[in-house]
Amino acid sequence: MADEKELRYDPSAIEPKWQAKWAANPAMYAAEPETTEKPKYYVLEMLPYPSGKLHMGHVRNYSIGDALARYMWMQGYNVLHPMGWDAFGLPAENAALKNNTPPREWTLSNIAAMKVQFQRLGMGFDWANEVTTCLPDYYRWNQWFFLRMYERGLAYRKQSKVNWCSLCATVLANEQVIDGRCWRHEDNIVEQRNLEQWFYRITRYAQELLDGLDKLDGWPDKVRTMQRNWIGRSEGTEVDFAVEDLDGAKIRVFTTRVDTIFGATSVQLAPEHPLVAKLTADNKDIELQISAMIDEQKVARETDNLGAIDKQGIALGRYAINPYSGERVPIWVANYVLMEYGTGAIMSVPGHDERDFEFATKYGIEIRRVIRQVGDSEEDTPMPFVSEEGILINSGEFDGLICGEAQRKLQQVAAEGGFGEAKVTFRLRDWGVSRQRYWGTPIPMVNCPTHGLVPVPDDQLPVLLPEKIEITQQGGSPLAQVPEFLNTTCPKCDGPSTRETDTMDTFVDSSWYFYRYIDAKNDKAPFDSAKARYWFPIDQYIGGVEHAILHLIYSRFWTKVMRDLGMIENDEPATRQFSQGMVIKDGAKMSKSRGNVVSPDDMIARYGADATRMYSLFAAPPDRDLDWQEDGVAGTSRFLSRVFRLVHRYAPIAAGAKGQTYSAPTGTSLALLRKLHQTIAKITLDFSGRWHFNTSIAAVMELVNELIAAEGAFASGEVPAAVVAELLRSLVLMLAPFAPFLAAEFWSELGEEGEVLRTPWPVSDAALAKEDEIEVPVQINGKLRAVIRVIAEADRAAIEAAALADEKIIEWLAGKTPVKIIIVQGKLVNLVVK
């Protein structure tokens, strides 16, 4: 058959044709209305920042999601597979500075360019509800949500120490600071500044965000663990130590080990603790030492060296009273006590805490044992002894209690005595959302000289971001330089006022965009709650692990807030979340600075979108890092060429067999149909949970290898046309999630008219897939000695007989009788010989 000049696989002759067809038929990927009988499936991939071009990480992310969406379509689901643009953010401003292009223009033209790339890749997105976060019809709802949060005390303003990136010229959220550096500028150390900032009170949901993780069993453990650590729940006790000689003053400490309180031999305050000033009044020397300590700490914090600086303390010469024992203990200021955590003050128990031990040793503070290790005497208990498996000693009336019991008892005593209580502390901080940047959502507040902070009324939304603006990098909010924006009137009194000039963190935009996808044109509300009831929660969310904390915790918070606003009924945004691995090359993440970036456009130009997508799924399981090897793309492309030739040669036979059936296949037909149905079963299983598309694709390759090896039997008619038709049809359907262009091309070559996507996924016929003869390895003492062939239904006795009758086995046994024969049905035989 191959003797004539044969048509070669040329993606550039196939893909553009289908791109045009699909672009002209947006209904193809459109979700159906909620009234449909079909079950719904919401598959979501994280929306890209419109930088101007997709990178390989995007290609991988969207290839995974698109494969799943296509599979679910073929399984008969009403699939929602939307896309949008996380379009606010700093790069647009930087580009404006560099090229003198307005951020809006720059962003929108990037979006247009990337949309073309998506089209080239053949991504099946429903663009009907495209979301572009920088447009007023989206960000007005950011403002609307802000006002709802403000009404409920979930949005508030406070003076606070904040992270400042000088290159961004703005504040960063804690989540955007990585190793003391800016998440966008890896080389830039984040400074600390004191600024008046807007915050979202995510801490109000700390406990619920933590509890919810237990139920999110469709989320990767890694993500759940990271979020748990980030929330950082810690159970303990707050206890007041009265300050000696200072009227009514108390130092409240937080401890997780109140059972060790009789061993507290000092109290340590953070240098910034408000009481420090009072306690050091008139002592200029100590004040100077403390401010030097604060400075040093600041530098250390800024260079991410906090853990490395020596523990230092300054004794204030003042005393506090242990409320349980009445003992006087010295008050110190220590550089390792953080004002931001707990109460900013601790009791120091050197006998039972590593850090306190180190500190006390350095400064000669008394070290006292108050817990004895179970089974050891006081003297034999190691020092410091930090375990909670112990018994109280030297603790007055509490002696003899075990640690846990003592904690409860001591808490009770504190509560009754009014000097303390059980307390849960979180590491999670409120979410700072103010940004001193232009390209973001304006915060809808007005500052009136008479009425102070006044929210902009709903009917005046959106507060529009002015478009004509000169971007400078002077620090401070650019919007403050725009009088038409800045100057306004007070909603309450109409008097001259000024607007809030900070804009919102772009993570606000991405915290709820996926709700807007269900109703993006709604101008009465962020979305219709009835639609949300149908579509939510998201069935599968897919994105990079770099968002495990940031975006995924904010989204969960936002969902809970919306639920409490009565807008939705789901507690969590997504039942299943998947974090795909990074795309790396030559052992490192692709980056411009390393010069190892591979452009998707180049790959598409050379090998076609199908091969590029398929390789990104074939080279590694989706959750692992993927090492990009161009030879591998070439290999995938060669595979597609083989399929192309195969289908092209025999499509006429298959097309001619339309409507024909076959009966009781034998020989080659049976062998090929068996392989086909095994392959269907394998891929269907992979889609149902494991998502190891690399092995799915390997299974298709195996099938194709067998089909090609047997193609003589297609030409000769040994394999009936109806069988050829089933083989090719099913093969094409199984390729559809991975190589949509070729699948569409083949589908039409096979004489099919409907869309591949609307064609049911093939079903594996278990009877056909079953082998009638199987190979069973025979081991002697666990070592492989022979392989026997038996019928699939062979019982234990038959297998045993066959194994013992095998010539090689007889030789190996050399007359000995096995003391034990292990038979694992269908798997192996192991003969144990002494």
Add this chain to the structure above:
RNA sequence: GCGGAAGUGGCGAAAUUGGCAGACGCACCAGACUUAGGAUCUGGCGGGGUAACCCAUAGGGGUUCAAGUCCCCUCUUCCGCACCA
């Protein structure tokens, strides 16, 4: 320091429940064919050995008829958190 993931041929990887280690692909080697192409086809390809066989899943121990898979110890890499009381 704490927490998590991982370590299998020259490379990417596979082995779904403890049951034939290396499927599938890349690279490479040999051959065929040729319209000399970014081809295509056939065969080979963990290490040692002429062979029968032996050895091999980071290293060491263990459990088991049987271990890449389970347990203990050690090493290495990556990721997250980190003076959090």
